[in-house]
Amino acid sequence: MNEKEVAEIRRRFRQETSNITHIRGCFVNDQREIVSEFDQSLLSMSQEESEKFLAIIKRTLSGTLGKNLIDISFDTQQVVDGEEHQLLMELKNSSLKNEDAVQTFFQRVIQAVSMEGNYLILLAHDTYDIPYHSHDGDRQDDASSEVFPYILCSICAIKQTKPELSYFAVENVFHNCQENWLVSAPELGFLFPAFDDRSANIYNALYYTRNIEENHAEFVEAVFKTDVPMPAAEQKEIFQSVLGDALAEECRYDVVQSVHEQLCGMIEEHKANKETEPLVVCKGAVKDVLQSCGVSDATVSAFDEKYDAEFGADTELSPRNIVDTKKFEVRTPDVTIHVNPDRSDLVETRMIDGAKYILIRVEEGVEVNGVNIHIS
Incomplete structure (x- = not known):
């Protein structure tokens, strides 16, 4: 998915535009035990409560593509008969009404997620009548071209507040407020299927992690049965290590400065051109920068070898993950x-x-x- 497609789905999470009728939830304690479950209708909530629910799950689609939002791909065999893919499809196709599928999913997540303290698993189902976009870019809301049903999963930490002294206006006195449980922003989650080319793509999901230093590989393995790219923070750390180790005595200020400037320049140009596809850079682009700084061929070859060993020869990285603009x-x-x-x-x-x-x-x-x- 690209930035425009993510933004289009994010705009769904308002009362007047969403077709989400209910949200299923599972409250899990620090012993991995289910404390309670609920199936709550948004229609029966107050507007304020409904908006808070939508605001929480909307944040599962926040952050930067390639850093917080990561494409997950299923191979053909998984789509044909993979148990993990069939479960996601059943959750979507049943609009979260298949009780066995929901319970299986909850247990799969509980066994995989390692979070400190209590947390909440939220599941929402939405059906999006995709507005038609003409060739000149005009949006025609009354001419739906396709229906996009999808599920959104959000996993949120639940934190206990401390007792505080609070003012009660009706009584005109101060009382001690009791401890309470508050739902935090999602730590991880996903959208399935992906919304690629403004259409459903059951071969992909969009995975979210709030902390760029953690990719929650156990969760990805349990839910998708696939590998997940190393966390963005780890990509940056390893890239810096590869660069420093390869350059050795040739690791001068002007060389590191030039690598930073040119990668930042690529990011700015990509943004200025309003490119929709995420920006990636291959090792060849970095080698060109090193050569332009007068780095010796032997050192460039050393960078080539170390890059291959750490990332893989054909691996492309997001410049946003390896430099801070x-x-x-x-x-x-x-x-x-x-x-x-x-x-x-x-x-x-x-x-x-x-x-x-x-x-x-x-x-x-x-x-x-x-x-x-x-x-x-």
């Missing part, structure tokens, strides 16, 4: 310098009388602990 940092054991990514040219490294220095070119507006200082 809003951050450029220079760090020593004792000093950390945060630099505007657009002005990394103000920093240079130099040897002076045999000592290593980081130099920062400045003009006016230099402060130390909030005090303007003069450099003479």
Whole structure:
């Protein structure tokens, strides 16, 4: 799925546009025991409660593609007779009314999810009459081209509040509020089937993880029986390690700066061109950057080998996963310098009388602990 398709489904989660009639839930404690279950109708809720439910599950489609939102693919054999795929299809086709399928799914999730404390499994079913889009991009809401039924699963931590002193306006007094249980934003979840090319694709699902340092591989294995890409934070850490180890003595400031700038440039260009497909970069693009910085052929070959060993020769990475467009940092054991990514040219490294220095070119507006200082 691309950003436009994700945004189109996200717009469904409002009372006036959603066809979600009920939400099924399962409250699980820290012993992996089901405390309670519910099948709650949105139509019987107050508007405020209904909107809160929709706002929570909507966040399962938040974040960045390739980082928080990850495409999951099923192979042909799984679609034909895979138990995990058949279960997802039954949940969708029955609109969550097949009790055996729902209970099987709950148990499968409970056995796989490892979360600290209590949590909630939420399941919602929606049917989207996809508006027709003409070739010139005009949307025609009264001309539905296809119906897209799908399920959305959200797994949310439940946190206990602390007793607090609170003001009760009716009585004009303060009382101690009792402890309560609050549902947090989803930690993980998925959409099935995927909404690819504005149509149902039963060969794919869109998987969500809130924490980019954790991909919850056990959950993915239990629900989809497939591998999941390494977490975005781990991709960044390994890429940095590969780059540093391969370059060795040639790992200069200007080389790392150039890699950062060019990858950020690709991201900005992709955004400016309003490309719908997620941006990815192959190792060849990084090798071109290294060669443009004057890095030796032997070092570029070393990068090639280390990249293959860690990621695989044909693996493409999202630049958003390996660079931070809003951050450029220079760090020593004792000093950390945060630099505007657009002005990394103000920093240079130099040897002076045999000592290593980081130099920062400045003009006016230099402060130390909030005090303007003069450099003479």
